[in-house]
Amino acid sequence: MMDKFGIVDASNLDPNFKYAISNQLGGENIKRCFQCGTCVASCPIWEIDERFNPRKIIRMALLGMREEVLSSDFIWLCSKCYACYERCPQDVKITELMGAIASIAEREGKEGNVVIKSKKPIFDKAFTNSIRKYGRNFEMKTIINGVLATKGIKGLLSYTSDGFTILKKGKLGLRPEKVKEMSQIEGIFKALEEK
Numbered sequence: 805m806m807d808k809f810g811i812v813d814a815s816n817l818d819p820n821f822k823y824a825i826s827n828q829l830g831g832e833n834i835k836r837c838f839q840c841g842t843c844v845a846s847c848p849i850w851e852i853d854e855r856f857n858p859r860k861i862i863r864m865a866l867l868g869m870r871e872e873v874l875s876s877d878f879i880w881l882c883s884k885c886y887a888c889y890e891r892c893p894q895d896v897k898i899t900e901l902m903g904a905i906a907s908i909a910e911r912e913g914k915e916g917n918v919v920i921k922s923k924k925p926i927f928d929k930a931f932t933n934s935i936r937k938y939g940r941n942f943e944m945k946t947i948i949n950g951v952l953a954t955k956g957i958k959g960l961l962s963y964t965s966d967g968f969t970i971l972k973k974g975k976l977g978l979r980p981e982k983v984k985e986m987s988q989i990e991g992i993f994k995a996l997e998e999k
């Protein structure tokens with residue numbers, strides 16, 4: 805835990821947190837980080853919002869600040885651009901590491917151990933469900949499910965006029981297009997679940 809002055813209470817640190825991450829698919833190389841900052845200098849999200857700092861998140865995780873990292877909004881902001889992944893001199897594979905930390909957060913969130921404040925995982929889930937069902941993103945359904953889950957029916961209705969404009973321009977399909985190779989899509993999800 806951190807107090808209002810940003811001072812870390814060492815008695816609340818979890819020294820096993822880094823091992824939990826390195827045991828997660830994508831998190832294997834976290835302990836290689838030597839805090840050079842190349843990832844931060846490459847990160848487009850950091851350019852927009854300095855609170856999103858991959859080096860800092862990795863440092864906090866290595867220190868054992870489990871609750872702060874897992875409940876942080878920032879782990880959901882990574883755009884998966886792979887700029888840091890390409891440039892990291894220690895091959896930390898940060899893009900995948902962020903995914904690994906987010907997976908732990910989702911699991912812990914479901915168990916009630918951390919509170920996830922970000923709405924991003926709700927949209928991620930709606931997107932994943934669409935891929936699983938149709939093999940591609942059925943945007944209309946993803947948007948409706950995401951907005952319903954985060955803003956309720958009133959929130960959804962507030963987008964009615966924008967929705968019609970987008971539909972008129974043909975930017976959204978009303979029906980899903982299912983790919984032919986659904987067995988391959990199911991195979992990918994099955995392999996991921998086994999990992």
Ligand code: SF4
Binds near residue numbers: 837838859892
């Ligand atoms: S670029 Fe790699 S080694 Fe450098 S701070 Fe980022 S993760 Fe750590």
Ligand code: SF4
Binds near residue numbers: 843
């Ligand atoms: S992959 Fe994520 S953390 Fe890395 S540079 Fe891109 S947005 Fe930043």
